[in-house]
Amino acid sequence: MAYAIIEASGTQLKVEPGRFYDINRLAVDEDASVTIDKVLLVNDGDDTSIGQPLVDGASVTGTVVRHLRGKKVIVYKMKPKKKTRKKRGHRQELTRLMIDSISVGGKTITADDAPAASEEE
DSSP: OOEEEEEETTTEEEETOOOEEEEOOOOOOOEEEEEEOOOOEEEEEEEEEEEESOOOHHHHHEEEEEEEEEEEEEEEEEETTTTTTEEEEEEEEEEEEEEEEEETEEEEEEETTTHHHHHHO
């Protein structure tokens, strides 16, 4: 199972080719290709590359599937005996990103190339 740990939108994610992830909103149109160069670690079965802090020459390529909003979070503030109550809601703006490939050292790993977990067992 090949995977990479990337930094995108202020968070760190473990990503695999062929899967989609919801990250904080990116200013990119839908169906556009995105290349993320902030790769912290790449694991390709036997070979592991660890960056200090980033892996040189590594990148992750993905496609923006769509933009959406996350679940609603309710923030309720109350001060007892003061008749003060505030109820606020928040929905985070998200981007659904489909990971197409992971590139490191001139080698490209796609969903077809990566061995499945059931084949290793």
